Every structure is written in structure tokens, then in C-alpha cells.
Amino acid sequence: MNTKTFFQDFELFADAPNGVEKLRELILQLAVQGKLVPQNPDDEPASVLLEKIKKEKERLIKEGKIKRSKSLSPVDVDEIAFGLPHGWEWVRLGEVTRKLGAGSTPKGGKKVYQKTGIKFLRSQNVWNDGLRIENVAYIPLQIHQRMSGTHVEPGDILLNITGASIGRSSVVPDNFDEGNVSQHVAIVRLIDKSIRCFIHISLISSYVQNLIMGVQVGISREGLSMSSLKDFLIPLPPFHEAKRIVAKVDALMKLCDELETRQQKKRDRILKLGQVATTKLITPSTPESFKQHWKTISDNFDLLYSTPENVSQLRQAILQLAVMGKLVPQNPDDEPASVLLEKIKEEKERLIKEGKNKKSKKLPPVDVGEMAFEVPQGWEWVRLGELTIFGPRNGYSPKPVEYLTSVKTLTLSATTSGKFDSQHFKYIDKQIEPDSHLWLENQDLLIQRANSLEYVGVAAIYKGNAKEFIYPDLMMKIRFPKYLDINYLYQTINSKSSRRFLRERASGTSGSMPKINQLTVNSLPIPLPSLTEQHRIVTKVNQLMKLCDELEAKLTQSISDRDKLMSAAVRQVLAA
Template identity: 35%
Template sequence: MADLSTPTNDAQSEQTAESLITMTAKDGGNVDHAGAIIDHIDIWTTAIEQKSSAGRGSSNKFSLYGIKKLRELILELAVRGKLVPQASREARNSANYEPASVLLERIAAEKAQLVKEGKLKKQKPLPEIREDEKSFELPVGWEWVRLQDIIQISSGKNLTSKTMIHDGGVPVYGGNGIAGYHDTYNVSSSTLVIGRVGFYCGSVHITPDFAWVTDNAFITRFNEASLFIEFLYWLFKATDLSKNDSATAQPVISGSKVYPIVVAIPPTEEQHRIVAKVDELMSLCDALEAQTEASISAHQTLVETLLNALLLPQATANTASQCNVSLEPSFTNSFVKDWQRVAEHFDTLFTTAASIDTLKQTILQLAVMGKLVKQNPNDEPAAKLLERIAKEKVQQIKEGKIKKQKPLPAITDEEKPFELPQGWEWVRFGTLFKSFSNGLYKPAKFYTDDGVISLRMYNIQSGMIDFRGAKRVEVEPNELAQFLLEPNDLLINRVNSKELVGKTAIIPITEEPLVYESMNMRAKPFSEYLSAKYLNLFMMTGIVQESISTFAKEAIGQASINQGQVSSIKTPLPPLEEQNRIVAKVDELMTLCDQLKARLSDAQTTQLHLTDAIVEQVV
């Protein structure tokens, strides 16, 4: 078996990337700053920030925060003159050396000539740079300058998607880079483009020689003999060009916002050396990022492979042999070996939020397959429960308490996804419920602080009702009677994104009445004969999510399911006593998983803070 502590096949290339980072950082000439990069490679690659996810407890969305901060550190060192060595005293005394003050004089002279020729509008002088605007001590030969003194910006030209010639070969640049293609151009040389409006306000791109720049971006002009375009690109990347954007719903920057920004300019020759070093280090960051992502992906694949082995059909039963482990796996030697393989490497396997979520999903799946707790031959079989439910249903129909439902089709052997333990039965989900009802629709004006709580789709979270943000709605007595929720009712979300539609929760005991809005449906189980909590955890399993995904109808970015589709879901039903044992075991294991996840989150937060501290210390 592979070494589980190294879940990647690319360890050698990762070591190569780290050694290249080390060599190129040392080559920068500043040992202290090189050390910040070299000594903390492990922190850069392991500081991972979990992104909030709209999925069913999925934690597959993350950002490589450490490498992101490493990129920021590289740029910060670059624009402070700390990434490459400055010219030596001997070089500064040579006839060819030109400090930044000289190139700024040349730029000013060129601007004055353009104004004189009427090619450039004279700009209102900006105030002298104050001492408090100088954020660090300049290296020898560098100069502070406002952007107005070195660049001119102007908006591109409007070009909508409809008017683009999409099979043209000329790239069209908006605020976020290439937005399409056209058959003509409005810039004929490599151009620095700055996003000027919207989410990508302040983003920076360099066009090829021929391109079209739309009015969502600025075209930047400057003295190309004195300023290197790639240096300005990295300088603007390191500068918050949108910090002075207009405080509107749609962020916008203009010359009046950009021109006052203060930056540091190095000599032209040093600009080229800075760009070469930044390009080299950014490429190496790309390599580290790819290797880290590959390692995380390989780790998750390993976790899924080992856990999926627990879900495979077992060839032979071995009820006499039981393994004394926390999941209490049973029935086969094969299952026991698969679980022992996981248990032996538990601390190595479950080190990410995604791996813990996969474990939680596996626990649910094992639960409804009869592999989580031991069976007891003395339990009343599920077939007897179904007989009593059927009799109760007939009686309640006769008494007018519930409506007669359309018979659900029998489950064929071909439809059964796995073999059930003795005493269990396959049954359609709808068979286990008295009724299904869609929720209450009321216009916005009825939602007031004086109404009763109306549970919306946002109140269904991780199999439970979350009352945070709950809205109140004014209802008539007949509406309250019709849409009243009772303890052990199952609330099912029927309209949502495809990821979330079908999520469920059990209604708890509350001190005040609850109703539910129209995006949800209520299912009333025969709770005298069933564990509503078991039915709820079943609805959270992958097998149900796959079923819902196949029949959910999508329209305008949302998916919907109906009562008939939910009723048709194939459901593994254990004896009532085993349902209760399963629920207790799942609760116990989910608590342990949540504790594990909380410790992981604390560790990740510490890593993020440590990363920030390293950056602050260096710059």
C-alpha cells in the first residue's frame, strides 16, 4: 500500500520547485528577504483558506492562501526595491547610469512638448508628495511620483457583444481581460489596460500589438523609453488602483481617482531586472500552486477510494465475526479489512474539510445500508411495520383524516441499488407518510414583525432548522390550520439551486406556531411507527441526492422537485429499534466529525495568521 502521508505522485517535482524558489530568492541579493521565502515554504503551501460553499456541506472549495500571500510578498518586495540588488556604487558613478530622477525629468519634458503641440491637454498640478504619503524608505536612485506625472489614461471605445465579429482574430479587452473577438482594432501596439468599472475595477492587463479596448477599461499611455510596460504592469498589480473608487453600487475609477496615487519608480535598467525576477518567481509560484492542488486532489481521491470500498457489495456474510471499532462494521471479513485500512491511517486521511465531509457522507451511506450498527434478530422486522402503516393509512382515509393516495409502483429487483440486511425492506418514500403539502405563498406586504414564523428554504441547514434570519408572516386562522408545522414533520426544500434542492430538516418542538413558505413542502410521517430522524438522515445521503439530481427540473438557474418525485424515491427501511440505534450512532459520529472539523478550522486559522505575520515582518 502507498505511503498515505504523501498523497501525491509528484513529490520530486515539488522538491524541484522549492529548490528553484530557494535559488532564485537567494539570487535576489537580499538574504533576509530570501529567507522569508525559503524558510517558510511549508507555510506558503499549507496555508489554505476554506471558501464558503452553497453545496450540501461540501468543502471542496478552497483557496491557496499561503501561495496567494507569497505572490503578494514578491510584488511588495519588488516595488520597494528589495527583490533585486540595486546598482553598485561603481555602476552609479559610471557615465551610463541614469537614476529615476533623470527619467522623470525626461518624461516631464516630453509632456510639456505634447501640451505645447496641442496633443495633450494641460493638467492641473497636483500637490507635492507629503512625507506621510511615502510608505517606505526609497533605495538609492529611486524617486516618489504621482501617477499623473508618468501616465495618461483614456477610456476605450464601446463595443457590445452583439456588434463583435466573434470569428475575427482581434482580441477585445474589457475590465477582466479578453471579453471576445472582433475584426478590427483601436490599439496597434502592446497596451497597458486598466479595468475602470464594475467588479474588475482596477484590474490590469497587457494587450498584444493589435487589440480592441472597450469603454469598460482605460488605455494607458506613457513614455516607453523611460518606463518598461511590464514593470508598470507589476507595479499596478501591487498598487490598489481601485482604493479611491466611487462609493456607488457600481464601482468606478477615473483619472481624478487614479492620478493622485503615489508610487516609487526605479531606474529603467533596474525596472528590467525587477520584471525578470518577478516573472521568474511568479512562474515558480504557479508550479507550487499546481503541485499543491495536485497533492490535495490526490489526497481526496485516496480518501474517496478507501471509503468507497466500505460501500461495495460484500460477497459473503460472516455474522459470527464482529470487529470492535467505532463504526461497528459487520457481516464480512472484507468489510472489516477495509475499515481497518481506514482506521490505521485516520489521522493522515482526515486532514482537510473535504475529507471530513466525505467521511460524514460515508457514515450516512453506511447507516442506510445496515453497515453502521449491528442487527438484532429480536427486532420486529420492517415488514411488520409496513403492515401496521398500511392498516393505519386505511383507517385514517376511512375517518377522513387523510386523502387516498395513488398507489406507488412496486420496487423491482433491478431497481435495488444494494442488498439489505435481514429484517429490512425496500419501500417507496411516499409509503411512509400520511401526506405531502406545498407551502404557503403570501405577498411581501404580509411579512411583518407581528406574524408567525414562516420557514423558508434558507432555514433548512445541514438537516436541521436554523431559525437565524427567520421571517414572520401574517396569516388567517384557516391558513394557520392548513400550513401549521408539527414536531417530527419533515420539511423538504422543493425549489432551489440544483445543488441544494431536496435538502430536508425535522421540525423540532417549539413554543410558538410555525408555518412554511411555498418553496418548501411538508411531509407528515407515520411517526408512531417510524423514526423521523432516520428518514431525515436518509434524505441527506448520496443515493438520494443522486436521485433528486436526475429528476429535478431546471429552469432559469433554479431546480424544482414535486411531491410525486419525492414519493417515488427508493428507501431502505430497517426495523424501528434499529432505526433508533442508527440515529444515535450517526449523531455520535457526526459530533466527532464536527469536533475534528473545528480543530482543523482552528489550525487553518492559525496558519493564515502565521502567513500574514510573516509578510508583515518582512515588509
């Protein structure tokens, strides 16, 4: 595949994962390798342009406008990253610049900033697509005048040289009035500013970005030294070809913007379709309208759930339908949940009598306002605390150690996904008694009592050997009697309505980790069907979740295939 055929399929490759971003990178790389536009044998070679730059530099030195800098080492063949077209030249950045230096921060730092004055450009103002000065700082005129070495001129190229934004670069527009830069930004001022746009393209290309990442200095924070920057090898095309390259890059970047906008609109449309479909499904309605909504989803499954976000919504909808009693038909022969509640009550009283459990504080009945939806006949609204025979009870989190011990404690990551993952644990050097409540047993339910709002209240079932792990302080453990299906309760706690209940009651000040307490968990309203219906619901949910897994696997494979196609095409184009 050559450049011409690649750009004929431009829009096709844009659908690959991060496709538009990769297209932008490819455009820049093709530009600096001389593969973006055809060469014209009538163009003056870059050597002529270089000679003009050298003469101008000598004139500026002679007139005392710039100082003569230390000679740069000649280009070594081992430094050359790729071959260049006829008429191009490799040149060190210091050879074509009259100024290459970092800015500085005024004495007093942020204290001297003011609402008006001279613009003080910092790394957050420098972006590859141009300066962003909406949040620019200002300094007084007298400080600006004292900091003459950091003055910014129209046509300068600014380059971030420290921090997370290192390598980001902007061309200062021609209508820029005056300003200074901080010590985190370098000024690259060319002798011939007419080639500034091509040099900027080179600086933000993956070729130079890799150079920047390869020569960072500083232990505590990344940084790029000016001596390293001066030595960077830059590919220089003939003057007129540079102009053609810049025009082509601008046109293709505009096309990338349009593709990105179209893709985002398409993605938003698909997401909205999926949201509307799932919302209609879980909104209380007649059995007939529910069947119709479910049929609509079934008939348009691939369209409605063609993004990972929509599959996630579908999972939540399945759980919500399950706890609303809409996923499986009711059986009038099932004994009602009220009978089940009596059995649980008797079991709890027996355990209290035998000293295996403590009598807990009586919970108030579920108020009508707390019932998130109407449940089918035979179901009951009940507080979670009425169903437990142990807990909820917090775990234990002593300081972990780096060596192997006999006690492993889970970390939050073990249950964040909503599924138990035994790989996430740490060792602690503490003696835990064999009869301690901290030891986990198979089918114990774990709830995250503290995490970000996205995860606080997430439940997972422990599936493993008894007394293999203890659980941390940021989790609660709950155990239920045999009259309940632990999988149904797990699905209910992770459903949309339950998660909302827990999130809305999470405490925590600004900046601190949201937490839920034991009373909140005990107070969670649970829609309870008969045990046989619980089993039917769990079976149906598992079937549908398996379908979601298969759909996600297809999506993942499709994304991977598009990514491989894009990568192969890019390699071919760059090698052509």
C-alpha cells in the same frame, strides 16, 4: 522576520489558506516598497530617470506628438503611504505617461463585431498575467481607423476601469500587431516604455489596488476616472533597480506557479484516495472485505480525511452505509420490517376512519430496478408515501413584511444545510388559523422541493415549539407515525442514493429552479429495518458524525493557525 528568512520558508507559508495567493500579493508589495532586492549605491537615482522622462515629454510636446496637460499638484507628505529607500522617488502616474485614457465602444456595439479583422480588446481579455485573446472580438478596419484615440500599441499597459474586474491589468506584448480597447479599459502609455514592467507591478500591487477601490465613482457601477488615475502616486526606483525587481518578481511568480501546481496535485491525490476508500466501503462486497476496507480507513483516518471535501465525502459514506445495513450488526431477535409495516398500515387506516387523514392513492411496489442495493434479511424496500401519516404537503409563501407580526415563515436557508436553523425566517402579515396544516410541530420533517440541484430534496427535522413557525411553498412537510424513528428517515432521505433519486426526477427548464413534486417524494424507495435496528443505526451515525465534527474542528483550527502564522510573518516582513 526579514525578507531573507521569509523566503527561506517560502514553501511552508504556501500551505496557509490561500497561501500562494497571499505570497503573490506580498511579492508585489515588497517590490513597490523597495524590499525585494538589495539597493546598489552605484545606481543612478530615480531623480535622473525622472529628469530624462521630463525632457522627453517636452520634446514630444514641442513636436506636436502629444498635448501639454494640466499641471499635476506636487506630492503632499500626507499622501505618502510608506517610506521609500534612498534613491527612489514618489511620482504621479500622469507625470510618466504620454497617454492615459479610456477606450470606447464602436457605434452599433456588438452588431459590428465580426469573426476576423482588427482585435477589439475588452475587460475579459485583460488579466494580470497577460492578455487572453482566445475569445477576442474583431471590428472592421474602417471602424478601427475612425477610433484612432483607442489604438493599442506594443508596450502599452491596459487597466480595467469598471465592473467586477476593475483593477486587472496587462502589459501589451512586443509582438502585438494592432487593436482597440472598449470604454471599460484604459490605456496607460508611458513616455519611457522600458519601465513598463515595473509600473505594471505597481498597478497590480495591493497598494495601487487599494487606491483604485478607494476612488471608484458611479452609483450603479464601479468606475475609475482618468483624472483620479493621473493623480495616483507611484513609487519609482532607480532604472537598474527596477530591472532587478522585475526579474526577481518574475522568478518568484514562477515559483508560486510551481507551488500551486504541486499543491493542487497533492490535494487531488488526497481527494482521490478518500474517494477510492469511501467508494470501496459502500460498494456491495463480502462482510470480510467490508471489514478490511473499514480497517484501512480507521488506520489512515488523518491522511484520507485531511481536507474538508473528504470529510464531507465521509459523512455521505456513513449515511450510505447506514441505509445499506452495513453500519451496525443485525439482531435475529428483532421483529422483521414486515411486521412494522403492518402496524403503520393499521395506524393510517385508523386515522382515515377518524377523519384525521385522507385516503391516498395506492403506490406501486418498489421495482427491483429501483433498489439501489441489496438490503439485509428482515429489511423491506418500501415507498416513502407508505410510511407517512401526513404529507408531503407544500407550504405557503405570501409576501414578507419588514415589521414584526404574529406569524413567522421559514426561508429555504433554514434547512439548506440539512439541519434546522431557526434564525432564517421572515414575518408575514396574514392570519393563519390555529388548526392550519402550515404550523410546524416538533419533529416534523421538512424537504426542499425547489432549489439548485445541489440542494433540491435536502431534508431537515424541525426542532422547536409547536405553532412557532409556518413553512414556505418551496418546502414540503411530512409527519410519520410513532413506529418509525424520524432520525433514521431523515438520514435515509439525505443519503447519497436517495438524493440521486430525487435529483434525477427534478423538473425545470434551463435557467429555472429545479423542482420535485409530491408524487416524486412519495415514490422515494426507502430501505426499512426494524424499529430497534433504526435506533441502533441512528445512535451509530450520531457517534460517527460527532467524530466528523471533531475532525472538521481540528482541520479548521489547523487552517486558522496556518493563516495566523502567515499573517504575522507578512506583517513582520512588511514592517522590517
